[in-house]
Amino acid sequence: MRGIAKSLMVTLSTFARKPVTRDYPNYHRELPERDRAFPLLLWDKEVDEPFCTGCHACERACPVECMTVLMKDNPNHKSTGGNSSRRKIIDKFWIDYARCMRCNVCVEVCNFDAIAMNNTWQGHELSVHDRKDLVMDLQQLLSLSHGGGIKEWVPVVGQANEQ
Amino acid sequence: MVASPQHEFETQDLLINVGPQHPSTHGVFRMVLTIDGEVVKDVVPYIGYLHRGAEKLCETMDFRQGSGFMDRTEYLAAHNAELSYVMAVEALAGLEVPERAQWIRMILCELNRLSSHFMFLGAFGIDVGVFGTPFIYAWREREAIIDLFEEISGDRMMYAYFRPGGLAWDVPLNFKERVREVLKSTRQGIKDFDELLTQNEIFRARTEGVGTISAEDAIDWGMSGPSIRASGVPLDVRREEPYLKYADVDWDVITGENGDVFDRYYCRLLEMRESVKIIEQCLERLESGIIVPDKMPRMLRAAPGEVYIRTEAPRGEYGIYMVSKGGNRPYRLKVRSACLSNLQALRQMSVDQYVADAILVLGSIDIVLSEVDR
Ligand code: SF4
Ligand code: SF4
Numbered sequence: 037m038r039g040i041a042k043s044l045m046v047t048l049s050t051f052a053r054k055p056v057t058r059d060y061p062n063y064h065r066e067l068p069e070r071d072r073a074f075p076l077l078l079w080d081k082e083v084d085e086p087f088c089t090g091c092h093a094c095e096r097a098c099p100v101e102c103m104t105v106l107m108k109d110n111p112n113h114k115s116t117g118g119n120s121s122r123r124k125i126i127d128k129f130w131i132d133y134a135r136c137m138r139c140n141v142c143v144e145v146c147n148f149d150a151i152a153m154n155n156t157w158q159g160h161e162l163s164v165h166d167r168k169d170l171v172m173d174l175q176q177l178l179s180l181s182h183g184g185g186i187k188e189w190v191p192v193v194g195q196a197n198e199q
Numbered sequence: 200m201v202a203s204p205q206h207e208f209e210t211q212d213l214l215i216n217v218g219p220q221h222p223s224t225h226g227v228f229r230m231v232l233t234i235d236g237e238v239v240k241d242v243v244p245y246i247g248y249l250h251r252g253a254e255k256l257c258e259t260m261d262f263r264q265g266s267g268f269m270d271r272t273e274y275l276a277a278h279n280a281e282l283s284y285v286m287a288v289e290a291l292a293g294l295e296v297p298e299r300a301q302w303i304r305m306i307l308c309e310l311n312r313l314s315s316h317f318m319f320l321g322a323f324g325i326d327v328g329v330f331g332t333p334f335i336y337a338w339r340e341r342e343a344i345i346d347l348f349e350e351i352s353g354d355r356m357m358y359a360y361f362r363p364g365g366l367a368w369d370v371p372l373n374f375k376e377r378v379r380e381v382l383k384s385t386r387q388g389i390k391d392f393d394e395l396l397t398q399n400e401i402f403r404a405r406t407e408g409v410g411t412i413s414a415e416d417a418i419d420w421g422m423s424g425p426s427i428r429a430s431g432v433p434l435d436v437r438r439e440e441p442y443l444k445y446a447d448v449d450w451d452v453i454t455g456e457n458g459d460v461f462d463r464y465y466c467r468l469l470e471m472r473e474s475v476k477i478i479e480q481c482l483e484r485l486e487s488g489i490i491v492p493d494k495m496p497r498m499l500r501a502a503p504g505e506v507y508i509r510t511e512a513p514r515g516e517y518g519i520y521m522v523s524k525g526g527n528r529p530y531r532l533k534v535r536s537a538c539l540s541n542l543q544a545l546r547q548m549s550v551d552q553y554v555a556d557a558i559l560v561l562g563s564i565d566i567v568l569s570e571v572d573r
Contacts, residue, residue: 139267
């Protein structure tokens with residue numbers, strides 16, 4: 037009987053502890069800056085165009101082949117009187133979020149820092165009625181960064197980290 | 200009506216189908232029980248419902264992509280699964296892993312063992328019939344660990360954090376502090392479970408002497424991990440073939456005596472205390488430094504050859520057999536799954552037990568079906 041009494045003491049003692057549950061849809065906890073939801077494209081505010089040049093590096097590196105990239109000549113390039121130094125720019129871009137496995141590979145291979153993992157709640161709350169709605173096009177991928185809603189995180193690699 | 204000696208009732212064996220969609224099978228696993236009254240006479244397990252061809256898929260993926268994919272083969276201990284994979288790649292590519300990366304890997308793997316064992320404690324509680332309480336308590340403790348993983352790697356289950364050569368990126372600045380914080384709640388959690396279940400007379404009566412397997416049989420079936428240690432075989436890859444820094448820290452291999460369901464549970468609980476001990480020592484010795492080798496090639500190429508790397512995952516020996524013919528992807532990859540081998544002994548352990556105990560036996564070997572089927 038002593039063991040059972042002790043078990044009951046444990047359950048009783050948890051009444052005195054602080055609750056750890058959160059009232060989720062009404063309360064969103066703060067996500068860590070490294071949080072990885074789904075990849076999205078970043079907006080270059082200086083030139084007012086996407087960073088992405090449509091170089092296909094991420095498309096080739098994606099393990100599940102969920103990206104489609106099409107590039108075009110940049111109408112805003114210096115040679116045509118614009119203010120951008122990007123000769124090529126992204127024309128169309130699709131990422132199928134239903135297939136993406138959030139592995140971060142596309143972010144790592146991009147040489148232009150044009151793609152990042154969404155670390156906001158918008159990236160997690162994506163329920164839709166039809167899977168087709170999870171195929172994101174260029175405008176959807178850029179909208180969050182364009183509106184300034186993403187806090188960028190730059191990973192520390194190969195650098196001594198003081199403890 | 201009373202059966203007289205002349206008119207004996209004939210009994211008939213009954214086949215019952217447990218799973219594949221059954222909460223107590225811990226995933227999509229089906230077993231057909233032949234029962235005589237309440238007693239199990241035969242068990243036929245059917246696996247393969249979760250087969251995704253992970254080994255074959257990895258042959259088409261380069262080493263960076265593959266590490267993210269290994270998470271999916273063992274979702275409750277993804278750090279451990281990644282570790283085997285990246286260690287195999289490192290062995291073939293001849294990469295030297297920096298000290299700091301090794302210590303961090305070790306801390307994360309042990310934390311992952313803790314979170315996986317908490318999951319076991321909770322699920323096992325349900326199998327025994329204590330619905331709710333242990334499960335929710337285990338979830339509470341596991342949540343703290345998973346939150347920490349999220350702060351480090353950015354993901355809660357599929358970390359994709361270990362890379363051939365080291366780590367994807369460095370840990371946050373408050374890493375040590377946060378791990379100590381988590382360990383504090385973990386220690387309390389282990390103590391809670393010890394009092395809640397181990398010393399509870401009802402729990403002991405339910406689990407002691409059930410599903411016994413002898414040391415010889417366990418070895419014959421190729422079991423590993425806590426499931427074989429419960430039978431008294433001190434087999435632990437961390438001790439037999441120390442990888443990472445396990446030779447430099449002080450810890451004990453936990454063994455049981457009877458090899459019954461209770462011992463398998465208790466071994467895991469005690470093992471968690473050892474994990475806490477290991478992590479504490481790792482934190483003492485973790486120093487600043489680099490996390491990937493200085494001369495890291497841009498495109499990783501492995502030398503031709505083959506290698507078998509085994510590590511001690513929470514459920515037992517998780518091995519990667521990798522054949523390379525040069526190039527940036529494995530020619531053949533084979534995963535040695537601990538659960539698959541442990542599952543082989545299921546029949547021997549559950550025959551002549553009650554139906555309810557067969558569920559207990561299945562729960563006590565802590566299967567993860569994604570690892571069994573891959
Ligand atoms: S995160 Fe991985 S799976 Fe998703 S789009 Fe990027 S490379 Fe592809
Ligand atoms: S996101 Fe980066 S890697 Fe992908 S196409 Fe654009 S520039 Fe190239």
